[in-house]
Amino acid sequence: MACSETEPPEQETLRRWEREQAQLKANVIEEDTEEWQKDSTFAGLERVGGVDLSYVKGNDTVACASLVVLSYPDLEVLYEDCQMVTVSAPYVAGYLAFREAPFLVEAAQRLQEREPGLRPQVLLVDGNGVLHHRGFGVACHLGVLTGLPCIGVAKNLLQVDGLAKDEQHKGQIRDLQMGGDVFPLRGTSGRVLGMALRSYKKSTKPIYVSVGHRTCLESAVRLVQSCCRYRIPEPIRQLQADIRSREYIRKHLSSPLGGTSPGPGRKEEAEPKH
DNA sequence: GCGACAG
DNA sequence: ATCTTGTCGC
Numbered sequence: 001m002a003c004s005e006t007e008p009p010e011q012e013t014l015r016r017w018e019r020e021q022a023q024l025k026a027n028v029i030e031e032d033t034e035e036w037q038k039d040s041t042f043a044g045l046e047r048v049g050g051v052d053l054s055y056v057k058g059n060d061t062v063a064c065a066s067l068v069v070l071s072y073p074d075l076e077v078l079y080e081d082c083q084m085v086t087v088s089a090p091y092v093a094g095y096l097a098f099r100e101a102p103f104l105v106e107a108a109q110r111l112q113e114r115e116p117g118l119r120p121q122v123l124l125v126d127g128n129g130v131l132h133h134r135g136f137g138v139a140c141h142l143g144v145l146t147g148l149p150c151i152g153v154a155k156n157l158l159q160v161d162g163l164a165k166d167e168q169h170k171g172q173i174r175d176l177q178m179g180g181d182v183f184p185l186r187g188t189s190g191r192v193l194g195m196a197l198r199s200y201k202k203s204t205k206p207i208y209v210s211v212g213h214r215t216c217l218e219s220a221v222r223l224v225q226s227c228c229r230y231r232i233p234e235p236i237r238q239l240q241a242d243i244r245s246r247e248y249i250r251k252h253l254s255s256p257l258g259g260t261s262p263g264p265g266r267k268e269e270a271e272p273k274h
Numbered sequence: 275g276c277g278a279c280a281g
Numbered sequence: 282a283t284c285t286t287g288t289c290g291c
Contacts, residue, residue, distance in 0.1 A: 053281075057283050091282075093279045100281070126282095127280045137280070158280050202290090208280085 004059045006090035017095050018134070025136040027144045033214040034121065034149060037223075045072045048227060049120025050235025051104045051142070053087070061087050065103035066239045067111060069120050075227065075234045079118045081107050093158075094133040097141035108146050120148065122215070122223065124235045128152040129212035131185060131194035133160050143213020150212030151220040152194070153233060157208055161187025172196065173206055180225050185210075195221045203231040 009017075036044035049069045056062045062084065069079040083106070089099040104125075112119060128137035129152030139152030157165060163185055172183045176198035185194045185208070194210030195217060209221050227233040232240070 053282085055281085055282055060282095063282090091279090091281060093281085096281055132280080139280095152280085154280050156280065159278070 004061060006060050006088060008090055009092060009095075014092070014095070017098050021097075021134055021136045021141070024141060024144045025134070028130075028136070028140050029214045030130065030211050030216065031214070032216050032219050036121065037149075037215060037219045042072065042223065042226070045121055045223075047078060047118060047120045048072045048075075048223075048235050049123040049148075050126075050233070050239055051107060051123060052126045052236055052239045053085075053100045053103060054240065055087075060090070063087050063103075065100075065107055067104070067107035068235055068238050069111070069118050070227075070235050070238065073226065075229070077238060079111065079115055080238075081110055083107060083110075096127055097138040100127075101138055101141050101145060104142055105145050108148070122149040122151065123212075124151050124153050124224065124227070124233055125212055126153060126236055128154045128158050128194070128208065129210035131158055131160070131208060131210035133158075135193075137210070137212070139210065139212030149214035151215060151224060152208075152210040152212045153224060153236060154208040154210070155205075155232070157185075157196075161189050161191070161193060163187055163193070173204070176206060179203075179228070182221060192217065197221055197225060199225060199228040199233065200231045205231070207231065207233075 032038060036042050047069050049067060051067050053063045053065050065083045065085045067081045068077060070076060071078055085103045087099060091099055125139035125142055127139055129139035137152055139150045143150030179198055179201040181198045182195045184192045185196060186192050194208055196206040197209050199207050209224050211217050211220055224233050227235060230237060
């Protein structure tokens, strides 16, 4: 029986999740491991992936798990996969991966089975990497589980390690003049946890990029910026726009565990607000 | 009571 | 995350 709400987690569940994060965290590599990352134009990079979960309104448990692979640097869609899923774990800030990562791993496995040649060389993840309460956000989590280089891209600042949306932060945002401008997110600990990036000339609100796995922060920011036509980098934006335009969620509301086939026609791009 | 709260 | 509504600029 499908319930429309997930239960809040037990204390014991949180402690178990925390232990699992600590174990997996030992495997994170916060450095470039690929040849293309060392090149200023990313020569050798041909496929960039994006993953995301979109939820049905008013229902906490039914979601669409999506994965897209785009060509680089053209950012054309090479592969896309949408799968309606039933989420069981609740959303708890700091434990997003336990809610979403299992379905994203499944999507990556489906890709490996169906089109191994289209395996992305890097994955953009909706959420944070090391910019996280315990330094292990969903982008790290997914990176370790899949072995793929991963980059965390968050639309809002996760206020950890003393980072806050205070006047200083707002001032730094105001100082981001051009697309591509950045400032480092240095926590109280002194560590740079990520970068705020003005990803789009006309966007006042930055995005927050952090290392997930097998990349350093500098090349992660450079790559994300090179994937931005609008505020949200294309691999992630494509998913969101695409799901909305095809009304996948509405179609599958009556049969939550329905099929996965990508339909035909794609709607033309719509500009983001503002 | 108040603010915070990736998605 | 999801929803609405309106407004500006191209």
